[in-house]
Amino acid sequence: MKEDYSLDTVKKIFTQFLAERKHRKTPERYAILEHIFSHEGHFNAELLYNAMQKEYRVSLATVYNTLELLLDSRLIVKHQFGEQVAQYEKTFGNTMHNHMVCTKCGKVKEFSDKKIRAAIQSKRFVHFESTHYSLYLYGVCSKCKAELNKKQ
Template structure:
């Protein structure tokens, strides 16, 4: 399996782009950052290393990371998009607390099979999917 860096370098080359110093710092910081984070959070991490980097450069590089298959982006609504590693990571879905923003990654084979069956019942061949369930975590609902 190719490294994430190799995949990104190939993606840039295939699209007539090069690895600039700023892109390199953004990609390295992204790859070192586990979990879910916003573009603004990544920008804060990157700008502590390269103070003159622009926020637009971080956004553009995140877009390239998603297009290359290294990152996944999901919209939480209200203008908030979270990013996470995609390449080399197993598929998972998410539970999101609407009160505190807590995120839990879930893997449930029963749900996966049911999603495939629903798609097949409607004549669809699944190529990808994302499931995000919103609710209140135990701490916010008072049940924890």
């Protein structure tokens, strides 16, 4: 479920997180944060690094270190879709969503389903309070399915 948020809100959360853990508040970290939250979809560290090189001088190590901080602050989440390189995605304001992952081409598509959301939200767990979820469905996309059918 997407919630309304602003970049200022995300920056405040990140600033508080850095202060609580006595990390430096560097322009590079905030540039990475702004880039992530101004773009949609999944990304990997290499794509983020290449995009940052267009406007900023940041090292790949800085990108990875900042991603770790953003993971720890729960502003982004890390996905391992099959054997692909790790993918990241902003999670602040998007606490409940699902992914369909094609096992042939690796394409990842997000989808929303009210019945799945309702089932998970209505489920009561013993000694556990659910705050968010991510569901992965693995299969074959329609494009790959059509290609497989042509070969048969």
